[in-house]
Amino acid sequence: MTTASPTGANAQAEVPLKRRLRRAERTRQVKALALVAPLLVFLLFTFAGPIAGMLWRAVDDREVRQVLPQTIAALANWDGKELPDEKAYAALASDILAARAAGTIAIAAKRLNYALNGFRTILTSTARNLKAAPEQRTARETLGKINPAWRERATWTTIKNASGPMTGFYLLAALDLVRNADGAIVAAPPDQAIYREIFARTFLISLGVTALCLILGFPVAYLLATLPPGRSNLLMIFVLLPFWTSLLVRTCAWIVLLQSKGVVNDSLHWLGIIDEPLRLIYNRFGVCVAMTHVLLPFMILPLYSSMKAISPAYMRAAASLGAPPLTAFLRIYLPQTLPGIGAGSLLVFILALGYYITPALVGGAADQMISYFIALYTTETANWGLASALGAVLLLATLLLALVYGKLVQGQQVTGGMKN
Amino acid sequence: MEAGMVTAAPALVRFSGIQKTYDGEHLVVKNLDLDIRKGEFITLLGPSGSGKTTTLMMLAGFEVPTHGEIYLADRPIKNVPPHRRDIGMVFQNYALFPHLTIAENIAFPLSVRKTNKADVQERVSAALRMIKMETFAHRRPGQLSGGQQQRVALARALVFNPQLVLMDEPLGALDKRLREQMQLEIKQLHETMGITIVYVTHDQSEALTMSDRIAVFNDGIVQQIDRPDALYEHPVNSFVAHFIGENNVLAGTVETIDKDFCRVVLAGGGAVTARAVNVSGAGASTSLSVRPERVAIVPEGTSSEGPNRLPARVQNTIYLGDHALAVLEVAGNAEFMVKLQPGAHHSLTPGEDVFISFRPEDCLALDPV
Numbered sequence: 034m035t036t037a038s039p040t041g042a043n044a045q046a047e048v049p050l051k052r053r054l055r056r057a058e059r060t061r062q063v064k065a066l067a068l069v070a071p072l073l074v075f076l077l078f079t080f081a082g083p084i085a086g087m088l089w090r091a092v093d094d095r096e097v098r099q100v101l102p103q104t105i106a107a108l109a110n111w112d113g114k115e116l117p118d119e120k121a122y123a124a125l126a127s128d129i130l131a132a133r134a135a136g137t138i139a140i141a142a143k144r145l146n147y148a149l150n151g152f153r154t155i156l157t158s159t160a161r162n163l164k165a166a167p168e169q170r171t172a173r174e175t176l177g178k179i180n181p182a183w184r185e186r187a188t189w190t191t192i193k194n195a196s197g198p199m200t201g202f203y204l205l206a207a208l209d210l211v212r213n214a215d216g217a218i219v220a221a222p223p224d225q226a227i228y229r230e231i232f233a234r235t236f237l238i239s240l241g242v243t244a245l246c247l248i249l250g251f252p253v254a255y256l257l258a259t260l261p262p263g264r265s266n267l268l269m270i271f272v273l274l275p276f277w278t279s280l281l282v283r284t285c286a287w288i289v290l291l292q293s294k295g296v297v298n299d300s301l302h303w304l305g306i307i308d309e310p311l312r313l314i315y316n317r318f319g320v321c322v323a324m325t326h327v328l329l330p331f332m333i334l335p336l337y338s339s340m341k342a343i344s345p346a347y348m349r350a351a352a353s354l355g356a357p358p359l360t361a362f363l364r365i366y367l368p369q370t371l372p373g374i375g376a377g378s379l380l381v382f383i384l385a386l387g388y389y390i391t392p393a394l395v396g397g398a399a400d401q402m403i404s405y406f407i408a409l410y411t412t413e414t415a416n417w418g419l420a421s422a423l424g425a426v427l428l429l430a431t432l433l434l435a436l437v438y439g440k441l442v443q444g445q446q447v448t449g450g451m452k453n
Numbered sequence: 454m455e456a457g458m459v460t461a462a463p464a465l466v467r468f469s470g471i472q473k474t475y476d477g478e479h480l481v482v483k484n485l486d487l488d489i490r491k492g493e494f495i496t497l498l499g500p501s502g503s504g505k506t507t508t509l510m511m512l513a514g515f516e517v518p519t520h521g522e523i524y525l526a527d528r529p530i531k532n533v534p535p536h537r538r539d540i541g542m543v544f545q546n547y548a549l550f551p552h553l554t555i556a557e558n559i560a561f562p563l564s565v566r567k568t569n570k571a572d573v574q575e576r577v578s579a580a581l582r583m584i585k586m587e588t589f590a591h592r593r594p595g596q597l598s599g600g601q602q603q604r605v606a607l608a609r610a611l612v613f614n615p616q617l618v619l620m621d622e623p624l625g626a627l628d629k630r631l632r633e634q635m636q637l638e639i640k641q642l643h644e645t646m647g648i649t650i651v652y653v654t655h656d657q658s659e660a661l662t663m664s665d666r667i668a669v670f671n672d673g674i675v676q677q678i679d680r681p682d683a684l685y686e687h688p689v690n691s692f693v694a695h696f697i698g699e700n701n702v703l704a705g706t707v708e709t710i711d712k713d714f715c716r717v718v719l720a721g722g723g724a725v726t727a728r729a730v731n732v733s734g735a736g737a738s739t740s741l742s743v744r745p746e747r748v749a750i751v752p753e754g755t756s757s758e759g760p761n762r763l764p765a766r767v768q769n770t771i772y773l774g775d776h777a778l779a780v781l782e783v784a785g786n787a788e789f790m791v792k793l794q795p796g797a798h799h800s801l802t803p804g805e806d807v808f809i810s811f812r813p814e815d816c817l818a819l820d821p822v
Binding site: 344346347349350351352353354355356357358360361364365368369 | 513514515534535536537538539540541542544545546548549550551552561562565566609610613619
C-alpha cells in the first residue's frame, strides 16, 4: 500500500514519537557529556578551582579574627571616633596572652603590619612584656605603659579594619588605594603607590610586543598563505620551531646573543660600528625582543589561517575592476584579515600580560611586569592576599579586553560568498 | 571558414603569435592568432587543459604571454597591469567581496575610479534594476543564492562600462535549470547593451546556445573558429566533430576521391561514400563522422537507393523523453547511436539485424583519430 495513512493514525503516533525523540536526544546528550566529563573534571580541579581560590584569597581576612577573637568582638560596636573603652583593652590583653600561649601572635602581627607599618613590633613587644592578665580596670593603663601606640586611635582602627571576615584592603592596595582612619578611601602614600605604575608598564610592554608581533608576523603569514604548499610547509616548520623549544632555553639564548660580551655586541665591535658595547639586555629593549620572539607564532598562526581562507580570486577580481594593488590590498585583503589580526593580537596581548620568566631573566628592575610581583608576594613574602588581589585585577582587565574584542567581532559579519 | 559572415566590425582584440609556457618545456598555448570583433559574443570552448583559460587570463592580465603580443583597440597590452586594462571580468566562483554589501560590491569599480558619489549611487541602482535585485542592496554575498551572486558579479563587471567583458565558466557552479535561465539572461544583456564578451566554457551546449562565434581549443591550438551552426555542420577535423554535439565515428581507408566526395572502405567491412573534408588522398586512413540524427534505420529486405547502406545489429535502446536513441553495432563500432522519434524504439529488439542508411553529404571523411 502506497497511499498516505489517515490523519487519525498520525495524531495517535505523535505522543510516543515526541517521547522517543526526547529519549534519543537524551542518550546523545549523555554520550556527549561522558566524552567531555574527564576534561571538565580536570579543568575544574586545575583551573576553575585555583582561580576561585585566588579570588577568594583576595578578599579573605580571617587571620586577625582567629588570633584576637575577644578584641574583635569588643570592637564590634566601637564607632572609631575616640579610643575604645576599658573592655576592649581587657579583651586584647586576654587575647594576647592566649595567642602567646598558642604561638599564633605572628600570624596577626603579619597581617596587621601590612595595614600599619610597625604593628608587628607593637604586638610582639606587648606580648613579650605582658606578664599576666592586668587587674580589673587597669588594662588600658597597663597596655599603654608597655607600648604608647595603644593610646592612639589609628592602632585600634587598624585592628577594627582587619576584623574580617572579608576585606577590600588587598584589592584597594592593588590599585594604590587605602582606607584612612576615618574609613574613607584615599590614595596610598607615594612611597607605597607602585602598582598602578606596574600595571601601566605591564600593559605598555604587552601593547608594544603585540604591535611588534603584528608588524613582523603579517608579512610572514602572507608569505605562508601564498607560497606553494611545499615551500610553505618548510617555512611553517621554522615558524613552529620556537614552539618546540623550552621557553627558558629561548630566553637564555637571547642573553647569550645580547649581553655586553655577547654575539651581537662582539660582531658590531669587530665590524667597527661601535666602540663601547651597546646595552641590549637587562632593559626594556631586551624584554621586548625576547617576548616578541617567544610570542610571534601566536600571532602568525591565526593570521595565517584567516589569510588562507581568502581566495586569490578576490585580489584578481579587485584588479580586474580597476583597483591598483595597494587599493586592492587596503580595501579587499586587509578587511578580510581583520578577524585574524584581532584573534592574534588578543592572544599575544593576553599572553604577554602574564609574562614572568622572560622579563625576570632579561629585564632590569624597571621592566618587571605584574606577574613578577605576584610571584614575589606568593613565594617570598607569603602575602597571598595582595598576590591574589593583583591577580584578580589582572584577570578582570583581561576579561574586559576579551569582552570588548568579542563585541567588536560580533559587530562585523565576515561570511564569505565563496565556498572554496 | 567565415561563410557568408558580414565582417564590418573591426577587431577589438587581436592575439598575435601568442605562446605561453609555465615550465619552459611544454607549451600550454601554441602560436595563437585570434581576432575578437567589437560587439561580438565569442566563446573559447575546449576540454580542461586545452589552453582556453590561460588565453583568457592572458587577456585579463593575470598571466604574461611567453611570446607574442595582445592588442586591445590597437594598443599593445602585454605590459599593461590588469587594473589599467579596462576589462570587466566575471569569475567562476563569482569572487564577490564577502565583507562588502551588494551595493558596495557593485560600487567598487566606480569608487576606485573616483567617480563622484551621486553618479555612483545612480549607476549602482541602475545596475541593481538591470539584474532585478533592488531589494538586495544591503545584503551581503553570503546571504544570497548562487544565481543571485552570479547576477551581482555580472552587474559589477558591467557597471563601469568596460570595453570588454571576460567570463570564466561563470555558470559552472549552478544547477542545470538555473544555468539555462542565466544563459538566456546573459545573452539578452549582450544584445541590449552591445558589449563585447569573451566567454570560457567546457560545456558545448552552453557555447552553442550563447555564442556568435566559438573558438574550439584543444592541446593549446585553436582547432576551428566559426559560427555555432557552421561548427556543427562543417567541422574541419575529427576533434571538432567529436567535441561539438553527438557523433558516430567509423574508421576506414580512402579508396578513391572524386572532387568533393570520396569512397571509403570501412575497417569493419563495407564501403560508403562520404564528403571529403580532411583527407590527404587515395589510400589514406580516415575517420568518418555521422551525426545520430542524420541516420535512418531501414528494416531488412527493404530496397533502398543510395550508396550508404550498412548492416547493423541492435544492442540497446534508450528512452530520453523528447527522443529515443538506438545503440547499434555498425562495422565494428559497438556504440553507434541513431536518433529516433520517441516511441519508435519499441519496434526494435536487442539482437535484431537491421540496416542503416545516410546521405553522403551527412557523412564527413576527416582526419584519422
